Amino acid sequence: MELLLAAARRVDEAIKPLACQYAAVPDPSQQAANAADALAESAALNVLLSADVRVLSEEAGWLGQGSALVVLDPIDGTDNLTRGIPFSGPSIWARTKQGACAAVVTNVFTGHTFWATSGSGAFRDDQRLSVAKSRVPDVMIVGGEYQPLHGLFGRDLGATAHSLCAVAEGRLAGYRTPAHCPDRSWDLMAGLVIAGEAGCILGGIEGDRNPMDDPLSENWVVVAPEMAFARLSSRPL
Known part of the structure; x- marks a missing residue:
């Protein structure tokens, strides 16, 4: 460290x-x-x-x-x-x-x-930092970039690791990789550790592997507190 x-x-x-x-x-x-x-x-x-x-x-x-x-x-x-x-x-x-x-x-x-x-x-x-008591808001502002659906609004903030830190802080309801472009290892890995240690669930789109299992590969990821994870991970690309 x-x-x-x-x-x-x-x-x-x-x-x-x-x-x-x-x-x-x-x-x-x-x-x-x-x-x-x-x-x-x-x-x-x-x-x-x-x-x-x-x-x-x-x-x-x-x-x-x-x-x-x-x-x-x-x-x-x-x-x-x-x-x-x-x-x-x-x-x-x-x-x-x-x-x-x-x-x-x-x-x-x-x-x-x-x-x-x-x-x-x-x-x-x-x-x-801890997201253990986070609840699912009616309108979720999510890091990443995709079309809004049923109260989910994506925001591409231009910095993946910082977006993941914002999830760990509770400023964003979650993070989801933009559909058109996978995240690369240098985009993801530090932010994933921080979000994970803050209590977020780390996973892939529609049940894909945990991105931490293969840290040097490109990944489409979903990162969110438990209460929001299912809602984010089930939406198709």
């Missing part, structure tokens, strides 16, 4: 000036996005590759030969960052060879750190 927190902090330090710059004057160009991703990835890898890890990064692919596996999204929500939308930051997941998982997602705009380890709960900064 300390390694992941250190890497996330290094990324936040590197891209905080960009967050301030783009909050004042957005730059939606691909050049700005590419430059931000490169800066963030370099900052994270300088920390991660100092340890005994093997890293799968969204931008650089596979690096390192260590025994622990790390999946890195240098900036979850790069387009949000360059537009000054305050829903963006690094997402990092790790699994030891013994199978224990850890995850960190930070929001460079708000300064919040979401983190979790296997069996030890999920936290935003020092506050424990």
